[in-house]
Amino acid sequence: MKFIIKHDIRGRLRIHMVQSRMSYEEADTLLYYIENLSGVTSAKVFERTCDASISYKGDRETLLQALRIFQYQTTDVPADLLAHSGRELNSTYQEKLVQKVVLRAGSKLFLPYPIRAAYAAFKSLHYIWKGLRCLAGRKLEVEVLDATAIGVSVLRADFDTASSIMFLLGIGELLEEWTHKKSVDDLARSMSLNVSKVWLKKDDQEILVSSKDIKPGDEVIVRMGNVIPFDGIVCEGEATVNQASLTGESEPVRKDRGTYVYAGTVLEEGELTIQVKAISGSTRFEKIVTMIEDSEKLKSGVESKAESLADRLVPYTLGGTVLTWLLTRNVTKALAVLMVDFSCALKLAMPISVLSAIREAQSHHITVKGGKFLEAVSAADTIVFDKTGTLTKAKPTVVDVVAFDHHSKDELLRIAACLEEHFPHSMAKAVVLAAKNRQLDHEEMHSKVNYIVAHGISTSIDDHKVIIGSHHFVFEDEGCMIPEDQMEKFQNLPTEYSHLYMAIDNQLAAVICIEDPLRPEAADAVRALKAAGIRHVVMMTGDSERTAAAIAKRVGVDEYYAEVLPEDKANYIEKCKARGSKVIMVGDGINDSPALSAADAGVAISDGAEIAREIADITVAADDLYQLVILKNLSNLLMKRIHRNYRTIVGFNTGLIGLGVTGILQPTTSALLHNTSTLLISLNNMKPLLNEETDH
Structure with missing residues (x-):
């Protein structure tokens, strides 16, 4: 598109778009385009004068070339941004x-x-x-x-x-x-502009697609622990749905064929196939505005x-x-x-003051759902960490697959990825990513997948029962056996890794060894939290006592608990509150949800399970624990x-x-x-x- 350079100094540019007038939508489209160009640090667009001011780093000519090829019609802008940019409000x-x-x-x-x-x-x-x-x-x-x-x-x-x-x-x-x-x-x-992927049901197959590709009439599948992405009618399945964010109801609501479900609510248990009725983001935006403005x-x-x-x-x-x-x-x-x-x-x-602080937190990739929770963080003297994906890196990696049956390592990993891709957790994502990196494509070959919170997944493939999960789930709950000739191999599994166990027809088939290294900033972040006013730091994990003790010592926590279940975390938090403590809980999985709800302020990691993010009072980005320090200092x-x-x-x-x-x-x-x-x-x-x- 044609433009005139009105002002040009190193790192800063002011241009005038050659057009008679600029609408609010055009101004927002241009701003979105410029802000997403490589090297641009900040930008402003003035619709009254058709001007744009741009601050940038890097090559000037590359920026100018990108501006020359700009067209309003071909720029794909999120619908929420155009509908609720605030430009018209200010004008x-x-x-x-x-x-x-x-x-x-x-x-x-x-x-x-x-x-x-x-x-x-x-x-x-x-x-x-x-x-x-x-x-x-x-x-x-x-x-x-x-x-x-x-x-x-x-x-x-x-x-x-x-x-x-x-x-x-x-x-x-x-x-x-x-x-x-x-x-x-x-x-x-800032809270509503999020684009996620959904499972589209097409010709009896499930395809993972971007939510922006969904049209009214499409059928999407939502499983336990996930947020319902669109308004629609249930055409298959039954489940309980948490609608608290929309209606304020404290108890989950049962949904089955023919009932209506709403975008932004959370599927707590079961599985639904939903025929999409509305894809507009305005409903979600208005709901968030109501939440901020009216919820006492x-x-x-x-x-x-x-x-x-x-x-x-x-x-x-x-x-x-x-x-x-x-x-x-x-x-x-x-x-x-x-x-x-x-x-x-x-x-x-x-x-x-409170709204400004929440907006400032958002600029640091911290989403706070209300002033009440900033006040709770400020008053907090105790913080409880889940270990996996929180104190340890958000992206653990698969380092080995140890086979215990006739299947090859690649085939076992392919089967594991096929199951795990339905339930987002840091460990599950590690398995799916490992299969992808090895180019192990997997079609949906299993029957209905059942997820048992804090334990594992159960399904059947070609009439063979397949389960994958923790040691407790596979060997104690399900009673699976280790092949007699493989006992020595099992006892010599590397102890420095976390283990994910998979069994077929009640026989151990594979152990997936996952490296879950401690975050390099974890110990420093804990010290900084104590300096900001936290007196007691606790770690809780489902891992073994030996693994928990090693991590706790390196991080510098005051107390730790190993091999805990979801209800154990929540019960501990309730006991702390009964003693008069104000408690922050930090977690990322479906199994952390009860504890996140029980805490005075529940903090979820952004790339964890959707139910954890929806139930949590605060969400922080996954890349740096220092965001918790920023949150505490901001609240103070x-x-x-x-x-x-x-x-x-x-x-x-x-x-x-x-x-x-x-x-x-x-x-x-x-x-x-x-x-x-x-x-x-x-x-x-x-x-x-x-x-x-x-x-x-």
Whole structure:
């Protein structure tokens, strides 16, 4: 596409797209394209001027060539991004703000006073009605203060003061609404833009495809532990589905043929084939917005405390106004007190602080589902780690397949991969990847796959029962035997690796040796967590005592437990909470779900099981345990900022009241300073916390 270079310095470029106008959708498409170019570090697109500003590293000519071949029509942009980019929201509120200021200035310049007075009197009815409605509901809130100030000014025939108060209130309301909506939309957008793969049922075969290739009418298969990707109708199977994220129901709901299921809910047990009815991401986006905005359970205690305090202070402001008038008999001084309330700043600044912290966490690839959980992390003194995929590397690797029957190693690995690919866990992914690297293609050759949580998988192939899983599952639960002539080989299995056991017809067929090395940063991350306020670090694993002891010593945990079941982890966390501890649980598998739910803050690794990510309160990327340190520090800094907000808001507004009572400030000046301070505090609360700490 044609463009003109308007400004060009090393590492920075400003271009003008040669087109008469640019729509919001075109601006978002161009921005998405530029941001995904190799070497681009940041970019902005201005739809009003058709300009784009680009910061980059590397070769300038390569960037220019990529811009020359850009076309709106051929750029594949996620539907959610175009539908909910926030660009139109910002433009709408900018226009509203300019319109309000222009109308105010124009009316003062060109309208005669009698018309302005009549309009002010008419407009005051809206605020007075809101105040009366609040009183009728037996509430003393900020609407009563506004109504009293405007009503008294109108009764005194001071229409200029009434008009100024209403103008400032209108500007304040507009800025508050804009700031809040922008924060919520930015956060919801960052949480909802995820593209995953799904199992498509086609001609009685299962094919793993990208979710964006799915069309209404297609049939997709969802198994235990996975998130349902689309709205649809169940056409085969039965299962229990956790719909808490959508409906708030605490108990899973039974789903079978003919029932409707919703995108974003979690299949806890069973298997479903779903005929897709809706593929749009808007439902998921709106659900996340609702979760952030309306769910009381996600509000932090400090947010609830701020709202409660704000409402409790209104009667004192009203009482102070009456007392000022009784002592001074000066209505202007009384109005100056009335114009200052603590409610606006407290009710706006606290949620903005939390939303900003959640958005900052997202920039570090940490997804937090509510302020409540940041507060829990800040207060936490105990952290419990699952070992596999958490303290150890997220991507374990297969190093050997030890055969115990007539099958070749490759054939045994192929069979194992065919089963494991249906149940995403770090160990399962290692098996599937090893088969892929050896180019061992496997068609679906088994019957229905049954997954037994924390144990293994059972199915049948050509009428032969095949199971794969832990030592406990294969030998104790299923009673499988080791071929007598292979006992010595079994006893000499390498001890430095984790073992996955596979049996066919109750006879051990293979042991897959998996290297699950400790993360290099694990010990340092544990030390950093202790420095940030964690007093007790615990490791829990299903591995043997010997393996657990070795890992625990290297990591530096205070306590460890080996050969534990899912319920053991959850029970331990409940005991800690009963002692008064605040607990963080970190895990990545289906078997970690009960513990993640039991903890004050459950943290899931992003490439673990989908049910773990959905149930968890917080999700962190899989590549670095230091993200847990960032999460803890961010939470600590958020609580500090909120307590600083309390001091600033109460101190500044108390000062305004004092200046109003002494007659130094007029009511309109008090209102202006009060609204300006509320806006500045809110804007300050949108600044990154971690950068602020670095500056200090």
